[in-house]
Amino acid sequence: MKDSDGVPPNRFHLTDDELIAGLATGSELALTQLYKRYFPMVLYFVQSNSGTEDDAKDIYQEALVTVYEKLSAGTLELTAQLKTYLYSVCRRLWLKQLTQRSRTGTFGFGVDLNDTEEFLSVETDLVDHEDRDRQFELMTDSLTRLGEPCRTLLEDFYVRHLSMQEITDKFGYTNADNAKTQKYKCLMRLKRFFFSVYKAEP
Structure with missing residues (x-):
């Protein structure tokens, strides 16, 4: 039995497929679990690379919107775990934003972006x-x-x-x-x- 969002009720730990289905329908349970399970790793990455918690929240929200849009367009292709995919999207978005900030001089300190190619996989x-x-x-x-x-x-x-x-x-x-x-x-x-x-x- 599933609720109106297509997500089984009273489930503590949703699978990747259930999380994706819930994201597509705007399930509150799926969104809550997406934030609880995967936001901390994005927060750590952003804060370790010249960002703030608010930056991490913005990046994570943008990543979820990206996934939602791909779902709506039928172009989402997961070749890895959802966690890995979200992290990859957030990582790419944040490095892009770092590059833009560096060019516009919005950083109050020097940021060396020459090493972005050397980031770990x-x-x-x-x-x-x-x-x-x-x-x-x-x-x-x-x-x-x-x-x-x-x-x-x-x-x-x-x-x-x-x-x-x-x-x-x-x-x-x-x-x-x-x-x-x-x-x-x-x-x-x-x-x-x-x-x-x-x-x-x-």
């Missing part, structure tokens, strides 16, 4: 992005497994940027050298937790 870009996401997830999980007081100690130093003296006072260590020793032990434990899982993954 779309597939390689996506693999790198997904690998970074996975590493972040594993590090978060490793911090949770680390337990206290190591977790708070490392977060105080690396995230909250507390000094070793502040950490010494907070945790009641005898002196800053003892606090440094404990931080080192905690860091080694965290690395063991992280790499025990990361290296084991295919």
